[in-house]
Amino acid sequence: xxxxxxxxxxxxxxxxxxxxxxxxxxxxxxxxxxxxxxxxxxxxxxxxxxxxxxxxxxxxxxxxxxxxxxxxxxxxxxxxxxxxxxxxxxxxxxxxxxxxxxxxxxxxxxxxxxxxxxxxxxxxxxxxxxxxxxxxxxxxxxxxxxxxxxxxxxxxxxxxxxxxxxxxxxxxxxxxxxxxxxxxxxxxxxxxxxxxxxxxxxxxxxxxxxxxxxxxxxxxxxxxxxxxxxxxxxxxxxxxxxxxxxxxxxxxxxxxxxxxxxxxxxxxxxxxxxxxxxxxxxxxxxxxxxxxxxxxxxxxxxxxxxxxxxxxxxxxxxxxxxxxxxxxxxxxx
Amino acid sequence: xxxxxxxxxxxxxxxxxxxxxxxxxxxxxxxxxxxxxxxxxxxxxxxxxxxxxxxxxxxxxxxxxxxxxxxxxxxxxxxxxxxxxxxxxxxxxxxxxxxxxxxxxxxxxxxxxxxxxxxxxxxxxxxxxxxxxxxxxxxxxxxxxxxxxxxxxxxxxxxxxxxxxxxxxxxxxxxxxxxxxxxxxxxxxxxxxxxxxxxxxxxxxxxxxxxxxxxxxxxxxxxxxxxxxxxxxxxxxxxxxxxxxxxxxxxxxxxxxxxxxxxxxxxxxx
Numbered sequence: 001x002x003x004x005x006x007x008x009x010x011x012x013x014x015x016x017x018x019x020x021x022x023x024x025x026x027x028x029x030x031x032x033x034x035x036x037x038x039x040x041x042x043x044x045x046x047x048x049x050x051x052x053x054x055x056x057x058x059x060x061x062x063x064x065x066x067x068x069x070x071x072x073x074x075x076x077x078x079x080x081x082x083x084x085x086x087x088x089x090x091x092x093x094x095x096x097x098x099x100x101x102x103x104x105x106x107x108x109x110x111x112x113x114x115x116x117x118x119x120x121x122x123x124x125x126x127x128x129x130x131x132x133x134x135x136x137x138x139x140x141x142x143x144x145x146x147x148x149x150x151x152x153x154x155x156x157x158x159x160x161x162x163x164x165x166x167x168x169x170x171x172x173x174x175x176x177x178x179x180x181x182x183x184x185x186x187x188x189x190x191x192x193x194x195x196x197x198x199x200x201x202x203x204x205x206x207x208x209x210x211x212x213x214x215x216x217x218x219x220x221x222x223x224x225x226x227x228x229x230x231x232x233x234x235x236x237x238x239x240x241x242x243x244x245x246x247x248x249x250x251x252x253x254x255x256x257x258x259x260x261x262x263x264x265x266x267x268x269x270x271x272x273x274x275x276x277x278x279x280x281x282x283x284x285x286x287x288x289x290x291x292x293x294x295x296x297x298x299x300x301x302x303x304x305x306x307x308x309x310x311x312x313x314x315x316x317x318x319x320x321x322x323x324x325x326x327x328x329x330x331x332x333x
Numbered sequence: 334x335x336x337x338x339x340x341x342x343x344x345x346x347x348x349x350x351x352x353x354x355x356x357x358x359x360x361x362x363x364x365x366x367x368x369x370x371x372x373x374x375x376x377x378x379x380x381x382x383x384x385x386x387x388x389x390x391x392x393x394x395x396x397x398x399x400x401x402x403x404x405x406x407x408x409x410x411x412x413x414x415x416x417x418x419x420x421x422x423x424x425x426x427x428x429x430x431x432x433x434x435x436x437x438x439x440x441x442x443x444x445x446x447x448x449x450x451x452x453x454x455x456x457x458x459x460x461x462x463x464x465x466x467x468x469x470x471x472x473x474x475x476x477x478x479x480x481x482x483x484x485x486x487x488x489x490x491x492x493x494x495x496x497x498x499x500x501x502x503x504x505x506x507x508x509x510x511x512x513x514x515x516x517x518x519x520x521x522x523x524x525x526x527x528x529x530x531x532x533x534x535x536x537x538x539x540x541x542x543x544x545x546x547x548x549x550x551x552x553x554x555x556x557x558x559x560x561x562x563x564x565x566x567x568x569x570x571x572x573x574x575x576x577x578x579x580x581x582x583x584x585x586x587x588x589x590x591x592x593x594x595x596x597x598x599x600x601x602x603x
Binding site for chain 2: 021024028029061197228230246247249286287294296
């Protein structure tokens with residue numbers, strides 16, 4: 001039972017709601033999301049006092065969207081009493097979830113946290129103020145990396161034996177292991193993360209001038225966040241300390257490095273240098289362009305925006321065999 | 334083939350020009366017509382997001398004008414409907430990168446190969462608006478039942494009337510809330526039509542589904558159940574010259590009703 005909850009469940013955090021009305025509004029806007037359908041819902045209700053009738057309405061709302069209310073987490077005694085009289089299980093959501101996760105040996109889908117601010121009634125329909133974050137960990141990241149608690153340790157000078165302890169070997173193909181031994185890289189991202197665009201451009205020839213070591217190029221250092229509509233272009237490498245928001249554009253003759261989330265367009269080696277690379281703490285660029293190759297982000301990865309955590313795995317994109325390949329970097333070479 | 338060039342405009346921002354463009358365009362393409370959507374909101378483009386095409390844009394309208402690519406290369410095909418394509422605006426430039434003649438030229442080229450060219454106009458009455466209107470022969474003025482939006486729509490209709498090229502203009506009333514009209518808190522459809530004295534082409538109800546559809550990059554006309562989607566499909570049919578009665582918005586069904594019921598229950602019990 002518990003395992004089913006972990007694999008097929010949602011935690012909805014409503015502990016910020018200050019009134020019952022706000023809570024219902026917030027919940028209803030979350031429940032509208034198609035992914036909630038048919039799932040077990042776990043509610044975090046915070047310290048709000050709910051009467052039996054109010055809790056029943058909330059339950060009805062969840063069931064009207066073909067989902068089931070698995071259990072609730074509350075700090076209020078009154079809510080707890082109402083829940084008990086209605087036969088709803090009261091439990092500590094977060095602890096339960098994490099315990100269940102670490103116990104199960106194969107985690108297919110991590111619990112998904114859906115958090116939504118209350119939309120203001122007067123807000124414009126298409127307003128960008130809509131503060132809605134839907135984060136689906138399981139689809140985006142490789143499971144084992146997310147669930148190990150030693151992500152930070154990985155940056156230390158560790159032996160590869162220790163590394164393979166953290167990442168169970170069966171999750172990776174054999175040829176990858178050899179690669180990891182040599183280069184300290186994790187498996188290339190599924191090629192489906194980026195799809196090459198047919199722009200009619202062909203990969204520049206493997207000539208000498210297209211093979212300049214990017215280390216020899218000058219570097220432009222930028223210590224600010226790039227916002228939508230802003231462009232940076234430079235003939236050498238570009239280093240950005242900050243995020244590059246969707247709608248921004250970075251064009252470099254050499255490498256592009258973003259110490260933050262890369263969400264805009266990045267064009268490395270725009271003069272044709274095929275050795276150029278794009279790297280970022282979180283590679284979420286809407287388009288990746290290296291030399292003459294253009295790739296768009298897969299539609300299935302279109303998340304409204306990336307939530308900031310301290311658990312990013314840096315990624316690096318480069319050209320290999322006429323394709324753009326993305327590596328997750330565990331430690332420096 | 335000489336297609337129709339329709340500009341979708343409003344004067345005021347945030348009334349739903351882009352949503353309307355995306356939905357009417359999709360509805361017309363679904364009906365089997367070849368449609369091109371042009372985003373003329375340079376620097377603040379959104380139409381690509383609503384259609385979920387942001388990641389496919391390589392060339393924009395500015396690249397076409399500055400001859401960095403051919404017009405055909407810049408047209409981005411829709412994911413689902415090959416009849417629909419988008420000419421995106423540049424995000425890193427502003428309205429002065431384009432002038433009215435250049436846009437007119439693009440419209441004239443596109444209308445030879447398409448049944449419909451829909452132009453999504455930026456807010457305001459400055460150069461962006463003048464550019465967008467330049468190539469069009471028809472206009473749809475989007476407004477909401479609020480005094481400020483109606484005032485701006487009136488100003489826009491005045492400007493459109495002064496343009497010889499615009500042969501006809503129609504009013505689209507967006508974000509209508511029947512319950513508020515009933516309680517006399519919102520102007521009724523008849524009031525708005527009377528104030529603006531402009532023929533009506535559609536009434537779109539307020540629909541929370543629009544927010545989700547915008548975030549997902551999927552126009553709401555693709556949702557067969559949504560009331561707003563149905564209303565947009567009706568608008569498309571009216572553009573095609575069919576007589577379609579306006580939707581009866583009095584009793585909203587579906588999910589909104591469920592929320593309202595939940596509210597009513599809560600209120601009764603508290």
